[in-house]
Amino acid sequence: MTREIQVTFDCADPAALAAFWAEVLGYHLQPPPGDFESWDAALEAFGVPREEWNSRSAILPTDGGGPRVFFQRVPEGKTAKNRVHxxxxxxxxxxxxxxxxxxxxxxxxxxxxxxxxxxxxxxxxxxxxxxxxxxxxxxxxxxxx
Structure with missing residues (x-):
């Protein structure tokens, strides 16, 4: 069975890194759920504290032909060479x-x-x-x- 994959980046600034990789890969930012006009509106409605609003982000392939790329904020910085790139x-x-x-x-x-x-x-x-x-x-x- 073939499985779908998601590529995940640990990072300090998910929004900025997602915007960078969207440009690199020709992807777009994942739109907010439901009828929300923005992620800020969705996160506010969900009761997510403002300090957590940039804790994650995701980008999607524009043509549907690739994996979702997810960015999650972590407290530690990068310290060594990537084992996967x-x-x-x-x-x-x-x-x-x-x-x-x-x-x-x-x-x-x-x-x-x-x-x-x-x-x-x-x-x-x-x-x-x-x-x-x-x-x-x-x-x-x-x-x-």
């Missing part, structure tokens, strides 16, 4: 200089959103096609692949 497929089907140029373009776009570049690995056929490793605004590693 996302590979953002920014240059599928491209090779060599064309591939690396597409990855550089996406890297520049994501830096403007708050990501930072860690390092670049050059193509070395037949096994290495080249990629750029980056950090999101809270330091989580991901690759442009």
């Amino acid at each position: 996302l590979d953002v497929r920014a240059a599928p089907g491209l090779q060599g200089d064309e591939r690396m140029a597409a990855l550089e373009t996406e890297c520049t776009r994501l830096e403007a959103l708050g990501a930072t570049r860690a390092y670049r690995i050059e193509p070395a056929p037949p096994l290495e096609t080249g990629f750029i490793t980056m950090h999101d605004p809270e330091g989580n590693e991901f690759c442009l692949d």
Whole structure:
């Protein structure tokens, strides 16, 4: 049986990190439940204390073709390298200089959103096609692949 998955990020600022990853992945913020016009209105109606309003957030694929991504506030900061990371497929089907140029373009776009570049690995056929490793605004590693 195939199972649906959700990717979860522990973080300090769920709203900000959700907004960042929505831009990276072409996702959108999960809308509020029912007839509520905003999450603030829903949380207020549910009696959630204001200090908990940014304790979680989620984004959904715009086309329905991917996992839900959930962001939950945790008290501790990131202390070590991720054991699991996302590979953002920014240059599928491209090779060599064309591939690396597409990855550089996406890297520049994501830096403007708050990501930072860690390092670049050059193509070395037949096994290495080249990629750029980056950090999101809270330091989580991901690759442009």
